Amino acid sequence: xxxxxxxxxxxxxxxxxxxxxxxxxxxxxxxxxxxxxxxxxxxxxxxxxxxxxxxxxxxxxxxxxxxxxxxxxxxxxxxxxxxxxxxxxxxxxxxxx
Amino acid sequence: xxxxxxxxxxxxxxxxx
Numbered sequence: 245x246x247x248x249x250x251x252x253x254x255x256x257x258x259x260x261x262x263x264x265x266x267x268x269x270x271x272x273x274x275x276x277x278x279x280x281x282x283x284x285x286x287x288x289x290x291x292x293x294x295x296x297x298x299x300x301x302x303x304x305x306x307x308x309x310x311x312x313x314x315x316x317x318x319x320x321x322x323x324x325x326x327x328x329x330x331x332x333x334x335x336x337x338x339x340x341x
Numbered sequence: 342x343x344x345x346x347x348x349x350x351x352x353x354x355x356x357x358x
Contacts (some may be wrong), residue, residue: 273354282354289349315346327349334351 251302251328256340258299263336265293276336283334288313289327296337302328 251257264275272290274283285293291312295305306321313320331337 284352284354286347286350286352288347289351292349312344313346314343320346323348327351330351334353 250332251325251339252341253303255302256299257296257302257305257328258338259296260336260338
């Protein structure tokens with residue numbers, strides 16, 4: 245069960261537009277135009293970033309990842325939740341509850 | 342065949358602009 249003040253299984257997750265994104269050696273690197281910071285989302289983070297190009301629910305995102313990766317649901321939910329909360333804190337994703 | 346999972350992490354790169 246996920247435990248977050250801001251994100252639930254029904255939450256819709258989407259990208260904030262206007263970031264410059266590039267693939268570097270299999271990892272996703274991003275420049276946020278709004279805050280001028282550079283980020284490395286890593287490989288799995290890049291997959292998640294691509295998946296939320298079209299906004300989708302947290303549960304749909306997890307289902308997609310479980311279909312593609314060898315990981316149990318609880319681990320996947322908790323780790324993706326933590327990752328999304330970091331993205332939210334940096335204001336590079338949008339969450340609609 | 343499913344791919345190996347790694348915990349997704351956000352790294353803030355220290356690049357002086």
